[in-house]
Amino acid sequence: MADSTIYRASTTAPVNIAVVKYWGKRDPKLNLPTNSSLSVTLSQADLRTLTTASCSASYLASEGDSLLLNGEPSDVSGARTQACFRELRTRRAALEAADPSLPKLSTMPLRLVSENNFPTAAGLASSAAGFAAFVRAIANLYELPASPSELSLIARQGSGSACRSLFGGYVAWRMGSAADGSDSMADQVAEAAHWPEMRALILVVSAAKKGVSSTSGMQQTVATSGLFQERIARVVPQNMDAMEKAIKERDFAAFAEVTMRDSNSFHATCADTYPPIFYMNDVSRAAIRAVEAINAAAGRTVAAYTFDAGPNAVIYYLEQDTEAVVGTFYHVLGDMDGWKREVLSGLKPTLSLDESVAGLLKAGVSRIIMTGVGEGPLKTEEYLVAEDGSPAKR
């Protein structure tokens, strides 16, 4: 008689924004990076993926494994997704072999349902949160004793930066040296509680056109940039050391300088790629000028910009400097969606930006996201798969 039990487990996972950037694979198949990287995990109250993993002997084997992402069936046949399924099943199968009393979940089709709480339009790299939630949810379902670092090895194979989303706070991805990637994993440099005042203001910039995907872009850089080797051999190792020190000492000025320099270095190697890759546009550059003006007006470093593979500006600042940083942008971009008005009530702009800078921001920024440093993946009793195994009605 067939066991019709529906096994379910849910987790949320956060987005992370790197302050020392991952750009370049030394092994594209295993997703092994050319350099280590370091990121800040952002609060799931503002940006998170919720994923439910379920399996059952009653699921049709012919359907195989499936993923419903934001209500749309998503292809799981890709090599990276398959690698994650395989790694997780292998570990579950080992538990089942060691303890025959365990249900044979590793043999059952997996049904995953996943949703983001932020607009895909925001163009935020959601693959990090997505693969982190994917791996964490299945690990919960399989009751794997794996640590976050062990799971980061698996998530890394789905999406490199996903390995950093298995931790909260301040997270390093160590590039490692083993050919099989067994030492290329994430660890926590400091938990969110170590430096809880860290905030991030995200200016979502509407790109005229989607740029080169980061997966192909980074390999074009590795192959053609004459400056890239210097970045990975000398610049990034120095930035990693300086950034870990800045975080341990809660030294925002040092954190900010390394963050801005590393973003500049990363985009410089993109511009040095042949043909050149440009992720930032005139609006992004206006955000840089605004941050420079804010720091100059404050007489100290209160804000740091960083840009990923797109035009959005992520601006880190400390909670106590909200007025100097957020107040200035709010003065120019107050009409946009996404402001936490309650936080802003009574904020006075301490500075009015240069007209050309303000004009570019007004014309090019499409929405705001206000968030801050946050926790890692959280187990939840909220399920996106109903008890009968069907996608939960929302």
Add this chain to the structure above:
Amino acid sequence: MADSTIYRASTTAPVNIAVVKYWGKRDPKLNLPTNSSLSVTLSQADLRTLTTASCSASYLASEGDSLLLNGEPSDVSGARTQACFRELRTRRAALEAADPSLPKLSTMPLRLVSENNFPTAAGLASSAAGFAAFVRAIANLYELPASPSELSLIARQGSGSACRSLFGGYVAWRMGSAADGSDSMADQVAEAAHWPEMRALILVVSAAKKGVSSTSGMQQTVATSGLFQERIARVVPQNMDAMEKAIKERDFAAFAEVTMRDSNSFHATCADTYPPIFYMNDVSRAAIRAVEAINAAAGRTVAAYTFDAGPNAVIYYLEQDTEAVVGTFYHVLGDMDGWKREVLSGLKPTLSLDESVAGLLKAGVSRIIMTGVGEGPLKTEEYLVAEDGSPAKR
């Protein structure tokens, strides 16, 4: 009794646009560069400075040396201009010492009048042509036996890139190694007649705001870019070798690739400067995309972009590819001033550009300059100083 003779000599000098860029001084006082560079001298029919140098015992010593530039008195007290005066007078004085029959021009005040035949608004680096004409005119006045390379040593002290404007055709500035700069001078890689089909289409882009001056910008890059050392130690030497070979072999595809890669590398080190320096804007980047589209449509490399310390795009191409290159831009920018309509009559656009690219170009390009490779400074009987020593009426 005072000799009231007015001694006069006139020359024209060309603009040059580098295809391997000069960026960085190892000795700011002597204008010694961190790397060699290579440029194409542009035709003086389109872009030139005309300078008349004159001197006379009848000029008031109290007036000292003077320069009238485009009708405006220009300060000659700067260290660089003074260095040029000093170097030239020293050489004249040596001739006078060797031959007492020579008039003592080295003791007389110099009166220089200079005019450009192109709009200053074009934001083209006119200092190269200006200092080349300045040095060449005084050398003619003093009847110095100096070779163009010897004069390039002097012009270099006025403005680094000016040393390349003392030659026509394809010109290298060898960085040299001597501490006193005695071996940091220009030489001719090939004359214009070696590869006369080289053309340049300049898209003059209206910059919202003047960027950082190249003099201060390049020193900020030297001081702060983590990638700059790699450019000067490895990238530029390779580009110099490849570029000389491409020119000697008249290999446009190779010339174009090195030109584009070196421009990208230079602007990458600007973006890696802290704080970052951005000379290119979204219009400049649209010009790059247009050149890439033109080359893709042609199925071979027919156009090469390069950018100096500003947003203007200089696009090199060969005369036989005028239709593929100029035809495409004329289709989009036909309303602008500066087209040589006679060259264009009957040109069909072989390609219509992507709408976002065309839109950015239409909105951001303010005028066109069509020119090509040309000759070095030319002695002329056209004087900007009248026989009585006063500025000539124009």
